[in-house]
Amino acid sequence: MALAASPPPAVLSDPAHQVMSDALDEEIVQVRAEIQALTKRRKLLASSLLSSTEVQTRLSHFRDTADPIATSPDLTPLLESAKTHSQYNIHRLAFGATAFPFHDPSPELQSKNPLLGIRIDICDRTGRYDDPYYLFCVRAGDRGTQDLRIHRHTIPALVPLQDYEKTYLPLADEGYGSSEDSLAVDDNPEVRTQDLHGLVERVRHDLVSWRLRQETIELLREELEIPPARLPSSESPRNVDIGSEAEDGDSDDEDDHEQIGRFGVREVSSVSVDARQVRIVWADGRVGRLRISDQGSIEKAVVIGRDDRVRDQERILTDGSPRLRDLIKCLERVERRSSRRGK
Amino acid sequence: MAPVVAKSLSRLSREAVIDLALSWLEDRRTSKPYLLNNRRLFEVEEEDYLHVPAENIEALRLIYRQFQKDGSQIRKQDVIDRIVDGDWRRGLSLHQHASIDFAYLEQNDAALRWSALRLVPLAREEHTLQGEDESYPSKKRRKLSHDGGNPGYPQVSPQTFLAALKAEISPLVKAHYHLHRMAAPYDLTIIRLYITPDTAFRPRSSSVPRRAREATDSGRVMYVALPDNCPYVYVSLSGSTGSAGRGRGARDSKGRVMAKVDMATMKKIVLEAIPKALSRPQERWALESTKLTAKSLQSVCELRGNQKPGTGGGAYSVFTIKTRASQSSPVDVQVQEEPTESDLRSPVGQRFGHMTGEHYAALDRVHVTIKNLIQRDADTCPDPLGKDTGDAGLTFAGSDVFLGLRKLAEMGTAYVDLDRMPAWMTGEMGVSSLTG
Numbered sequence: 104m105a106l107a108a109s110p111p112p113a114v115l116s117d118p119a120h121q122v123m124s125d126a127l128d129e130e131i132v133q134v135r136a137e138i139q140a141l142t143k144r145r146k147l148l149a150s151s152l153l154s155s156t157e158v159q160t161r162l163s164h165f166r167d168t169a170d171p172i173a174t175s176p177d178l179t180p181l182l183e184s185a186k187t188h189s190q191y192n193i194h195r196l197a198f199g200a201t202a203f204p205f206h207d208p209s210p211e212l213q214s215k216n217p218l219l220g221i222r223i224d225i226c227d228r229t230g231r232y233d234d235p236y237y238l239f240c241v242r243a244g245d246r247g248t249q250d251l252r253i254h255r256h257t258i259p260a261l262v263p264l265q266d267y268e269k270t271y272l273p274l275a276d277e278g279y280g281s282s283e284d285s286l287a288v289d290d291n292p293e294v295r296t297q298d299l300h301g302l303v304e305r306v307r308h309d310l311v312s313w314r315l316r317q318e319t320i321e322l323l324r325e326e327l328e329i330p331p332a333r334l335p336s337s338e339s340p341r342n343v344d345i346g347s348e349a350e351d352g353d354s355d356d357e358d359d360h361e362q363i364g365r366f367g368v369r370e371v372s373s374v375s376v377d378a379r380q381v382r383i384v385w386a387d388g389r390v391g392r393l394r395i396s397d398q399g400s401i402e403k404a405v406v407i408g409r410d411d412r413v414r415d416q417e418r419i420l421t422d423g424s425p426r427l428r429d430l431i432k433c434l435e436r437v438e439r440r441s442s443r444r445g446k
Numbered sequence: 447m448a449p450v451v452a453k454s455l456s457r458l459s460r461e462a463v464i465d466l467a468l469s470w471l472e473d474r475r476t477s478k479p480y481l482l483n484n485r486r487l488f489e490v491e492e493e494d495y496l497h498v499p500a501e502n503i504e505a506l507r508l509i510y511r512q513f514q515k516d517g518s519q520i521r522k523q524d525v526i527d528r529i530v531d532g533d534w535r536r537g538l539s540l541h542q543h544a545s546i547d548f549a550y551l552e553q554n555d556a557a558l559r560w561s562a563l564r565l566v567p568l569a570r571e572e573h574t575l576q577g578e579d580e581s582y583p584s585k586k587r588r589k590l591s592h593d594g595g596n597p598g599y600p601q602v603s604p605q606t607f608l609a610a611l612k613a614e615i616s617p618l619v620k621a622h623y624h625l626h627r628m629a630a631p632y633d634l635t636i637i638r639l640y641i642t643p644d645t646a647f648r649p650r651s652s653s654v655p656r657r658a659r660e661a662t663d664s665g666r667v668m669y670v671a672l673p674d675n676c677p678y679v680y681v682s683l684s685g686s687t688g689s690a691g692r693g694r695g696a697r698d699s700k701g702r703v704m705a706k707v708d709m710a711t712m713k714k715i716v717l718e719a720i721p722k723a724l725s726r727p728q729e730r731w732a733l734e735s736t737k738l739t740a741k742s743l744q745s746v747c748e749l750r751g752n753q754k755p756g757t758g759g760g761a762y763s764v765f766t767i768k769t770r771a772s773q774s775s776p777v778d779v780q781v782q783e784e785p786t787e788s789d790l791r792s793p794v795g796q797r798f799g800h801m802t803g804e805h806y807a808a809l810d811r812v813h814v815t816i817k818n819l820i821q822r823d824a825d826t827c828p829d830p831l832g833k834d835t836g837d838a839g840l841t842f843a844g845s846d847v848f849l850g851l852r853k854l855a856e857m858g859t860a861y862v863d864l865d866r867m868p869a870w871m872t873g874e875m876g877v878s879s880l881t882g
Contacts, residue, residue: 208761208796209869237765255762255874259752260676263598375674376633376752379601 153185195224195232200303205239207254215242218254223307228318236310240299243274250274250297261377262309271302312397316378319399319427320371326431327365366431366438381427383434387441389413393420393427400424401433416440451538452530454546460522462549464513467529470542471507479506479533497532506533544624544638547667551636552628556741556810558669558682562750565600565677565721568730599677600724600731604635607672610723611637611716619712628671632747634680636671641712668713670720671743678750679720679733680743683713737877745807749876753805759848760874763799763806793864798852798872808846813879814870815839848873 152158162182194201201224204217212218221238241254253268363369363386374380374392383391387409394403404420406413416437425433455463471479478484482499493499500506513520534542551557604625612623622640671680721731740746747753800806816838844850851871855862862871870880 207869208793208864209872210866211868235765237762239762257762257766260673260678260750261599261752263677266598377675379675 149181150185150188153182154189159186199224199226200307212241219251221303223303223310225307225310225314227314228322233314236306238303238306240272251299258306258310261313262306264306267302267305271298271305273297308397312399313377315399316395316427317373320373320378320381322428323371323430327368327371327434329368329371366434367441368434389416389441391416391420393430395427396424399427401427401430406437413441451543452526454543454550455526455529456522457550458546458553460520460525461514462553463522463525463529464510466545466549467510467525467533468507468514469545470534471503471510478536479503480535481506481533497528497535500533540622540640541624544622544626544640547638548624548626548636551743555744558743559739559741560669560671560680560682560743560746562736562738562746563679563681563720563733564736564750565679565724565731566734568725568732599675600726600729601675602672602724604637604672607723608637611670611719614719614723615716618715621716628743632743633674634671634743634747635674636669639668639670639716641666641668641709641716666709668716670716673747673751676751678736679724680746680750681717681720683717737879739811739878740807741810742808745809748805748807759807759876760799760869760872761797762874763801766800766805794852794855797864797867798848798855799874801846801849801852807876809848809873809878810843810845811878812842812847812873813839814842815881817881 153162159182201222203220203222205220206216207218219240221240223236223238225233225236227233237255237257238253239255240251243250243252251272252274253264253272256264258264367386368383369386370382370384372382374382379395381393381395383393385391389406389408391404391406393401396402401421401424404417406416406420419436419440420430420433422433458466480489480499481503482501485493485499500509513525538546604627608623608625615621620642622642624638624640626636626638628634628636669682671682673680717733721733724731736750738746738749740749842850848871851862851873855864855867869875
């Protein structure tokens with residue numbers, strides 16, 4: 104800092120001066136922090152003011168009527184950026200799927216630019232957003248045709264996009280890539296119309312239900328007070344030799360967690376990435392598997408106890424195909440049942 | 447046996463070797479080390495006192511734990527010597543060989559060469575064959591599958607798959623199977639098949655390979671990786687398939703009656719059995735190529751898995767990176783400036799996109815077939831063979847092909863003309879063999 108360096112070295116040894124310069128340093132730091140806080144506050148106030156519709160209309164009205172010299176020069180970009188930002192927010196909040204033009208720089212697509220980009224935003228339960236998923240469609244024919252096909256995408260493989268493309272975006276003329284798998288659909292004129300909305304809806308449905316399943320499992324873990332121990336969806340790495348093959352790999356739980364959640368449940372986790380199957384481990388060694396449908400209801404359940412399947416508990420878990428979210432209640436009933444039997 | 451095993455062990459790091467030895471000594475393991483309490487009389491006579499056998503398994507475990515603790519005092523070579531000539535002087539089991547290979551694979555992403563295969567439902571074609579009212583079943587299926595539990599890929603339990611695969615191939619191929627779960631970044635279950643030289647037609651009294659060279663022969667090993675929840679299977683038919691089979695054929699001439707064991711055929715049988723093992727009644731699968739072969743397992747997972755790039759690399763990789771804006775809440779009124787990277791402003795950056803980061807997948811070998819190449823370029827580069835319009839095959843090889851092409855493009859238009867550079871040169875297709 105300039106202040107600390109400016110006094111001559113002889114004076115530095117003086118304790119009084121030392122104390123004083125220290126005090127000054129501290130003051131400077133304080134002032135800087137204050138400036139930072141104030142700038143932040145100013146930004147916040149400005150953007151909140153600008154985001155209110157009334158202020159915006161009045162400002163733009165003012166800008167239109169008043170002479171340009173009177174308006175402060177730095178107001179316009181601020182106004183513009185606030186406007187685009189709020190527009191962007193509204194789009195994300197309201198639609199979840201947004202279309203935008205995209206210019207592919209590669210030479211072979213110059214005649215087909217701009218491509219149709221589709222962005223799918225998915226909100227999670229904390230109100231934040233995942234990284235968006237993108238889908239890019241290109242016109243299939245040279246000119247004149249409105250038929251689209253999927254050009255590029257960033258959608259995980261658990262969404263069977265190629266199947267959906269065949270179902271929802273059948274091409275009138277074959278000749279692009281997928282001809283070897285030409286479907287029966289192609290021969291029928293009435294199914295040939297492309298349904299882009301259907302495709303996007305379907306893909307989004309899959310992604311959202313995937314997200315929901317994952318979150319419900321997270322929520323369940325929280326409600327059952329299971330500590331976030333390991334990575335979800337990955338069982339401990341294990342080697343299974345063919346000789347010592349465990350039954351469905353479920354009985355090899357030797358890693359004892361001391362923490363046990365409510366209702367004697369030790370672990371609730373999704374079996375694999377797509378969270379269509381849930382694995383429950385009780386503290387007394389019972390292991391359960393649930394199959395979750397796209398709607399988030401429990402389709403099937405298997406509970407294996409110490410020696411055999413526990414049918415009555417399975418029945419409780421699937422009774423009336425409850426939602427996965429209501430699993431807590433089912434688990435409570437299961438717990439009551441098993442404790443009654445234990446006595 | 448020693449040199450072969452020592453060689454395969456010496457690919458690993460010192461820590462990995464010790465970890466492996468400790469894992470072999472776990473209670474549920476069947477590998478029997480050479481110990482004081484289980485050596486036989488003639489083995490005692492042959493003992494060479496270089497590696498004194500341990501008292502029992504617990505003592506041996508302590509020795510290896512000590513190795514682990516001592517850190518750098520003990521060289522890797524010494525540990526390997528102790529394993530090969532000392533504690534496992536009787537030889538390693540097939541399970542141990544398999545675990546060595548997997549330890550190497552976990553350390554070295556590019557240990558094998560993987561091909562991605564896609565699972566396609568067979569049922570579709572049957573519908574066309576039935577063909578009375580063709581549009582009807584497909585329409586019906588669409589409605590059903592909208593909410594039905596048919597996710598478009600088979601639900602694979604590795605153990606069940608393995609049992610089915612075994613049932614499928616065991617009449618023809620005798621093999622040792624090993625299941626291994628690869629941890630976090632991969633999330634894969636890999637099955638290693640070691641195909642034994644015995645066939646059903648030539649049963650021998652013991653199925654133990656007589657020489658260590660046979661047990662480690664990479665030509666006899668193949669891998670099948672089952673990624674979670676996607677319609678893909680990755681296979682690795684490692685080693686030179688042809689020569690191993692022929693070598694075995696030569697030994698047949700010793701007068702013994704043997705069926706010729708051709709490894710390439712064996713592996714083909716296994717490959718054909720994979721979709722059958724995944725199939726169930728009413729749900730049948732077939733395999734088709736996805737034109738992707740790469741050494742890096744990570745790249746294969748990125749490009750054909752539940753990861754981001756999908757088919758979007760190159761110019762589209764902008765969309766796969768994590769953006770700050772996506773993290774912000776939509777009711778947040780504050781405008782946050784995003785750091786725009788200068789990297790993406792340049793034309794080269796625009797075309798090639800991000801070539802770093804977690805979702806970037808490098809390919810080590812790319813083959814391109816360009817049709818009618820010479821005709822198109824005849825005016826720019828006169829060629830003595832300019833008249834015939836042939837196809838040209840190009841193979842790029844290296845640790846990261848597209849990064850290299852990008853570097854070339856950065857050197858200026860004299861090397862790569864960006865305006866005429868086709869999209870496949872940026873790697874955005876996510877395939878390793880393509881037609882341009």
